Amino acid sequence: MLLDKIQSPADLRALDLAQLNELAEEIRAFIVQKVSKTGGHLGSNLGAVELTLALHRVFESPRDALIWDTGHQAYVHKLVTGRRDDFDSLRQRHGLSGYPSRAESAHDWVENSHASTALSYAFGLAAGFETRGEHHRDVVAIVGDGSLTGGMAFEALNNLGHHDENVVIVLNDNGRSYAPTISRLSTAVSRLRSKPTYLRSRRQIKDVLDRVPLGGEVVRGLSGAAAAVREMWEPPAFFETLGVRYTGPIDGHDIAELESALRDAKAYKGPVVVHVLTSKGLGYSPAEDDIEKHLHDVGLFDPNTGVAPSGRPSAPEFKVAFTDAILTAAAEHPELIAITAAMPGSTGLLRFEEKYPDRFFDVGIAEQHALTAAAGMAMTGQRPVVALYATFLARAFDQLVYDVGLHKLPVILCLDRAGITGPDGASHHGVLDMAMCLRVPGMTIFAPSSIEELPVMFREAMTITDGPVAIRWSRGPAPSSPDGTTGSGRSARKLREGSHACLLSMGTQLQYTLAAAADLAEQGIEVTVYDIRTVPLDRQMLRDASSYPIVITIEDGIRVGGIGSTVTDEISRLPDLDTVPRVVQLGTPVAYIDHGDPNELRSELGLDGPGIASSVYKAINPR
Numbered sequence: 001m002l003l004d005k006i007q008s009p010a011d012l013r014a015l016d017l018a019q020l021n022e023l024a025e026e027i028r029a030f031i032v033q034k035v036s037k038t039g040g041h042l043g044s045n046l047g048a049v050e051l052t053l054a055l056h057r058v059f060e061s062p063r064d065a066l067i068w069d070t071g072h073q074a075y076v077h078k079l080v081t082g083r084r085d086d087f088d089s090l091r092q093r094h095g096l097s098g099y100p101s102r103a104e105s106a107h108d109w110v111e112n113s114h115a116s117t118a119l120s121y122a123f124g125l126a127a128g129f130e131t132r133g134e135h136h137r138d139v140v141a142i143v144g145d146g147s148l149t150g151g152m153a154f155e156a157l158n159n160l161g162h163h164d165e166n167v168v169i170v171l172n173d174n175g176r177s178y179a180p181t182i183s184r185l186s187t188a189v190s191r192l193r194s195k196p197t198y199l200r201s202r203r204q205i206k207d208v209l210d211r212v213p214l215g216g217e218v219v220r221g222l223s224g225a226a227a228a229v230r231e232m233w234e235p236p237a238f239f240e241t242l243g244v245r246y247t248g249p250i251d252g253h254d255i256a257e258l259e260s261a262l263r264d265a266k267a268y269k270g271p272v273v274v275h276v277l278t279s280k281g282l283g284y285s286p287a288e289d290d291i292e293k294h295l296h297d298v299g300l301f302d303p304n305t306g307v308a309p310s311g312r313p314s315a316p317e318f319k320v321a322f323t324d325a326i327l328t329a330a331a332e333h334p335e336l337i338a339i340t341a342a343m344p345g346s347t348g349l350l351r352f353e354e355k356y357p358d359r360f361f362d363v364g365i366a367e368q369h370a371l372t373a374a375a376g377m378a379m380t381g382q383r384p385v386v387a388l389y390a391t392f393l394a395r396a397f398d399q400l401v402y403d404v405g406l407h408k409l410p411v412i413l414c415l416d417r418a419g420i421t422g423p424d425g426a427s428h429h430g431v432l433d434m435a436m437c438l439r440v441p442g443m444t445i446f447a448p449s450s451i452e453e454l455p456v457m458f459r460e461a462m463t464i465t466d467g468p469v470a471i472r473w474s475r476g477p478a479p480s481s482p483d484g485t486t487g488s489g490r491s492a493r494k495l496r497e498g499s500h501a502c503l504l505s506m507g508t509q510l511q512y513t514l515a516a517a518a519d520l521a522e523q524g525i526e527v528t529v530y531d532i533r534t535v536p537l538d539r540q541m542l543r544d545a546s547s548y549p550i551v552i553t554i555e556d557g558i559r560v561g562g563i564g565s566t567v568t569d570e571i572s573r574l575p576d577l578d579t580v581p582r583v584v585q586l587g588t589p590v591a592y593i594d595h596g597d598p599n600e601l602r603s604e605l606g607l608d609g610p611g612i613a614s615s616v617y618k619a620i621n622p623r
Contacts, residue, residue, distance in 0.1 A: 001026055007082050009056035009107075020255050024049045028283040030087075031075055036303040038090040039423065040098050041072035043281035043294035044144075047174050047252075051276060052076035054258035055140065055170070058266060062106040064138040065125050069118030069147045071099035071111060072297075073172070081107040091423035093596030098424055113427040114395065115365045116150025118143050119169065123156050126165040138168065138266060145173040146342060149364025160271040161243025168265045169244070169273045172252065174280040239273050248275025253282065315477035319348035321451050322414060322473075325458040326352055326385060330359070333462060339374055339386045341367045347387035347416055367392050371399035371411070378409040383462065386411060390418040390430025390472055397436050400468070405440040410465045412458075413437075418447075418472035419507065419556030420588070420602055425595030431588045433472060434506075434557035438535065438566055442467035444490070445535040447507035451478035453533070456486045472507065474556065476598070479511045487531065492538035498526030500620055502548040502581075503612075504541070506532045506555040506563045512602070513554050515609030520616060527552075527616065532563065537570055546571050550619050551583045554612060556602075559587025584619045586612060 002023045005011060015023065027049050035042050053076070055066060061081065068074040078096070079087075083105065089095025100108035110121055122141040129137045147153055148171070160167055236246035245268060250261045258276065265272045281287025281294035286306020288294065301308050330336045330352065338352050342365045353360040363370045367388060374384035393400070393415060404411045418430035437445050444464055446457040454473060461469040487493040495510075496517050505513035510531050517527050528548065530541050545551045551571065553564035564585025572580055588605055602608045606615055 003027060003030060003079075003084070006080055006084075009061055009080055012053060012057050012080060017256055020050075020053055024053060024255075025283070027076055027079060030079070030084075032284055032303050034087040034090060035075075035298065036301050037088070038092065039297075039299040040091055041075070041296060042284075042298050043287045043290070043296045044073040044174075045075040046284055046287055047278040047280040047282050047294075048073045048142075048172060049076050049282075050253045050255050051142070051170070051172060051258060051278060052080065054255050054262055055142070056080055058259055058262040059138055059140055062109075063136075064140065065109050065122075066107070067109055067112060067118040067121050067125070067139070067141045068100055069112050069141060069143045069153075070115045071113050073142070073144070074100050074108075077107070078105075081105055091425075091595055093594070093600050095595075097595060099427070111425075111427060113424070114392070115144070115147040116153040118147070119153050119156030119160065119167075122167045122169070123160050123163070123165055126167050127163070130165070139166065140168045140170060142170045142172055145171060145175065146365055149342065150366055151368060157239070157242050157244060157271075164243065164270045166269060167271045168262070169271065170262075171248070171273050171275045172278055173249070173275060174278045243271070245270065245272040246275065247272065248277075250274060250276045252276040252278035315480070316451060317476065318448065318451060318454055318473035318478045319416060321454040321478065322387075322416075322458070323348040323351055325455040326414075327355065328455070329458060329462055330356055333383060335381060336383045336385060336462075337361065337377055339363060339370050339384055341365055341370050341388055341392065343387075343389070347389070347414070349387055367396040368399050371396040372403040374411045375399075375403045375407060375409050378404075378411050379407070384411050385414060387414045387416070389428070390415040390433040391421075391428050393433045393436060400436070401440055404468050405443060408442055408467045411468045412461050413468065413470040415470060415472040417475040419474045419509075420593070420598045420605070420607070421475045422598040422601065423595050426592035429588075429593050430472070431557045431593070433470070434555065434563060435561040437470045437472075438561065438563075440468065443535075444469045446471045446533065448473055449479070449505070449508055449510035449531045449533070450481040450486070452481045452486050454478075456488065457534075460489060474508045479508055482511070482514055487533050490534045490536070490538070492533050492541035493531040494528065494541075494544075495531060496527065496529040498528045499548075500525050500527055501550040501552055501616055502528045502530065502545040503552045503554060503616065504530045504532050504545060504563075504567060506553075509554045509556050509607065512607065512609045512612055516612035516616060519609060519613040523617070525617065525620060535563070535566065537566065542567070542570055542574060546574055546577055546581055548581055549579075551581050552612075552616055552619060553583065553585050553587075554607070555587040556607060557587055558590060559585045560590050562587050582619070584615065586615055 002019055003026045028046055031045055083096060086096040091098045097104060099111050099113040101111055102108055112118055118141040122139045126139045239246040247261060251257050261274050265274050286295060299308060326338060337359045338349050339361045340347050340349050341363055344350050344353055344362055370386050374386050377384045415433055418433055421429050437443055448454040448457055457471055461471060482495060503513050513529055517529050520527055553567050555563045564587055568583040593601060603611060
């Protein structure tokens, strides 16, 4: 196999075109086999094989900086930069990261796992190299068309053109982010897919201009005609108005054409866009046939069929309960509007979109815009529900605080993948959202401990009209109610009574807290357990907790500034307390948590049943 001989990008330069095409097919087969056993991002990498090979033949990484936006399309890059033997550990604890990682390789400049940032990195790198006099180094940003829906990308484009920085921008246009790309610019560039005559027409015009010996005025006239054809079918005006040259479109699966375009761009002084058309999931029929997202991200699957292995049916996810809850509410509240940032399927809004297309807005990868747009909608009397991954809320914290919170607007945030999420690593754990939301004055926060709680909380959220609301839930199968019941309103719920300590649990940490309580009971230690459920905190729960000598708070988010800090502050402010109890806060540390199995990570952090039990025992029996 040719792939066996590729240990570094330099090995690619010895191959001829036929060998490169053979290698591309070997790489696709390799990725399908490996990802089928580990899970990961499949479709985006299958579509970027030839592009990656061409990039590494034209540019010299790591001398030249290749920045991937987003980094989930960098598996092929990892393969050709010497990490083939590590793919069995892809996204496993202490194994190969699913994104570029500076700790893994000098070829990885940034862990670019949140979209729309590569152009800003590229601007900074190019400016830095120029300032240092390192003019021999090139900077390349590989940017998906979905990433160009983010405002930060446009800010960077503006500065790249203004400062005339030497950056090659490869626009990897497959017409999709997770879902089909939402953007007028993307529509303009992607419409070329429906005009197969375009490239032929452009070549014919060029041939005429090159071969016919006409006078200068006529040549200029024909050049104008060629430009008119370009303006009809291409979006160069947008880029070139910003001072960024545009070239393309290029067949993103034709290595020879890619290399020619990239060499031309490399020789150009100033920023240049190379528009490349690729097909997400190319070469693997299950990915090509997946209408929703071309197997963008997958769990374990049979590589022969693309289907997940059969086994015991897993418990339903919170996402399913959210879909049912928002559809029920939408039928009762015509003012309800749903908003997502390029992830309608991943956040559970596809059925809403189908049933209420006029009340559904996919704004692209633009969380900041999503929050402020929701604020504007709320000002008109609508009830916007913004569905995001918890980790992406960090991108719109300013908008949450000052555009939504400051105006006391009834925007409902539905935050999926809160807490320890697992294989996607530090950039995707949802451990900061609780602490952020707690900093917004007048905000109500719900965290369901069971799948039965989510619809109860969503109904309650719809009754809150004097400020924003956040409902956060975890990834994967949702636990069921431990006693078959749910809480109500904005009250906490007591599930166990004891005298040694009071345990206050938030969200799905309840299942591990109850397991710890059972273990402690076997050691003769009886504890009270509350499901906090909501913030502002239940005053009755706080008053009861303050009567215990020790209070333990348990959360799956950062403990500094999280629920534990809030409980500590609130108890210290209770009037008429003879003794303030000691409060022990359990949660994630102020650290970047690596990728791995969520259960393994939870165990390492002391947030599973045995870990919580150990912390409680030590608090009660200090040495």
